[in-house]
Amino acid sequence: LISNPSFDAENYDTQTPSGWSEASDLGGVNASYSEAYGGSASGARHGTHWMNSAYRVYTYQVKTGLANGLYTARCKARSGGGQAQCYFEVKDFGGSARTANLPVAGSYQTVEMRDINVTNGQATIGFYSNANAGNWAYFDDVEFFKQ
Secondary structure, eight states: OOSSTTSOSSSSOBSSOTTOEEEOSSSOGGGEEEESTTOOSSSSOEEEEEOSSOEEEEEEEEEESOOSEEEEEEEEEEEOOOOSEEEEEEESSSSOOEEEEOOBOSSOEEEEEEEEEEOSSEEEEEEEEEEOTTOEEEEEEEEEEEO
8 A cells, every 4th residue: 555665666866755755843854765875675775764964854655545444564674773763653543653663773674563453544654763963764665554
């Protein structure tokens, strides 16, 4: 159900990857982009959070018209650590937001949240970073599907 799940829709690095929106309350919208640098879990690119100054940024998709029921959200991710917050999130589905921290790891790890009970026909799936200058996170192969 995710648009551009591997950040490869464009054949180039971009600050505005197709299907993804960005929000920031600290001038960090430029900290969110797709790139090939650092390697991807699959394909040529991945989503990135990084900036050379402190930032807070949210990269997300809103899905509407969902059948109510249980869903799973999954991605592959890794980060360099040091962020105050750095997580994968599903919210606005009719229950309390669900989050899973992105792993501090040298290689991509699977991050999964199961049994997300959609009761209002929609969900927002995204990645949030509240980070210091130079902190980075990579995410790729994003999935959201009915169980």
